[in-house]
Amino acid sequence: MSSGRRPLSQTQERVLALLVAAGKPLSAYDLLHLLRHEGVNAPPTVYRALDRLVRDGLAHRIESLNAFVACSRPHHQDMASFAICDACGVVAEFGDGELQSRLEALSERTGFQAERTTVELRGRCAACAAHGHGHGHVHAH
Amino acid sequence: MSSGRRPLSQTQERVLALLVAAGKPLSAYDLLHLLRHEGVNAPPTVYRALDRLVRDGLAHRIESLNAFVACSRPHHQDMASFAICDACGVVAEFGDGELQSRLEALSERTGFQAERTTVELRGRCAACAAHGHGHGHVHAH
């Protein structure tokens, strides 16, 4: 039998390293541009590596940004939520037991069987809210 | 002074009507195809109508689907959450005071100032979970 899961491939390691280094969400095409120097030059390669990382719980997709971020507590089983600063781009990942309980209670009541839950707060982080970075925007370019 | 907000334009009305009739999320391009018969033939027209409807609280964007759905309780001020069935495509919109309080408490603690909150549950609705529609997928085509 196969004990544990496969190790990451070279590409998967590279993508994860880039996400960790960035410390904020990168789009698949951001990653692709960063990897052009290293022989990766097609979208599917990047998307496949991302699929693996997300399946494995090493990265998350941020739906409201169409982007990906390294998991801050790899392989956790509970659901993840995100607070995303629109001024500086930083993302805080947090787990919230009460939030999760609340959503599970809802499933109980309604019979809806959730397989995946997205919770994303968009706004300003404490630092940016203080600083008068009140109306800036992060640009991907 | 201008009492109340402007009425919806013809295009905006049509887009809203289509969303209501569909009873589930439609992509901007789904709407565009439906409107081709009526002289609308460019994406920006549809996106602009959708912007207006979303700004006005008559429709919501579902981030995890890149699609739009009519609001089930127009103009509500509290945050909306969504349970989306991946088998039959139906979306249930719900407001949950406790959920909202929980998220507001979080903002309080961390200083994060949320301007927009996305809560989306993906899974199977009660009917589909019962029926053994256990592994189907909804296709947009």
Added chain:
DNA sequence: CCGCAACTGATATAGTATAACAAAACAGTT
């Protein structure tokens, strides 16, 4: 009438994601 704001038309372009198929790499088995 004038000016302003919102909306539209039209064209082009940017950004995000997957389909499909062939080839290579890898691990476990015989």
Added chain:
DNA sequence: AACTGTTTTGTTATACTATATCAGTTGCGG
């Protein structure tokens, strides 16, 4: 080593989602 099933990669092409830009229009208040 040879065989087998699975995973990953390469490559090309294509589909889907969204915005930029600029000109023209419409509706309304001053």
